Amino acid sequence: MRRLAMTKAAALCAAVAFAAAMGPASAAPAGAPATPARAVAQPPRDTVLVDCFAKPQVRPADFVLACGDGNSRLAALRWTHWDTTSARAKGVNWLNDCEPYCAAGTFRSYPVVVRLDQTQSWKGHPPQQRYDRMTLTYTGDRPERSARTVTYALWD
Structure with missing residues (x-):
């Protein structure tokens, strides 16, 4: 044995x-x-758009702009350009008018062109690059008291 x-x-x-x-x-x-x-050379990574949950997104179809309450989001995004320095899409901004207050408000849609730029290193995930700025250009009707073009600093 x-x-x-x-x-x-x-x-x-x-x-x-x-x-x-x-x-x-x-x-x-x-x-x-x-x-x-x-x-060993790493293949180049796509520049990302960081969402409300700190998840990297590449060419998302939808994107929440108002992380706290969800009262503004982009939908039906069709990306025509996405590279290491900028990105461009057409879509719709669904925005709550918050009349008479946000819980009782009505969501309205506004056609927009979205531009992403000002890339920089993502703090929590170097050497990953992320877009730091988003510009929305309303191509038709726009929200009351809003400029035709609005620029947002994006979160890291």
């Missing part, structure tokens, strides 16, 4: 040693120099 256990243990050790020896040989072509992990 003891001899059988010793034989199994020896066979297991031999199998592990064989697998360990084969691992590196099958991972790199013969004669290829070993490359340190830090020297």
Whole structure:
């Protein structure tokens, strides 16, 4: 019985040693120099739009602007441009008129062009880049007492 256990243990050790020896040989072509992990180039990441829950978004279809109460959001976003320095979309800004107060208000939609720019490093996730500014341009009707173009600083 003891001899059988010793034989199994020896066979297991031999199998592990064989697998360990084969691992590196099958991972790199013969004669290829070993490359340190830090020297491997990472593919470029998309610049992100950080949402209310600190989650990175790339070309989102919807985006909440009023994180505290949800009284302003972008919807039906169709992105025509998204790169490392800026992004552009058309969509709708759904905005609560808060008349007579926000809980009793009515959501109204306004067509907008959205522009994202001023990229910078995302504090909690370097070297990830994020957009820091959003500009909305109302292309038709706009909210009462609102300028045609409105710019927001985005959260990190």
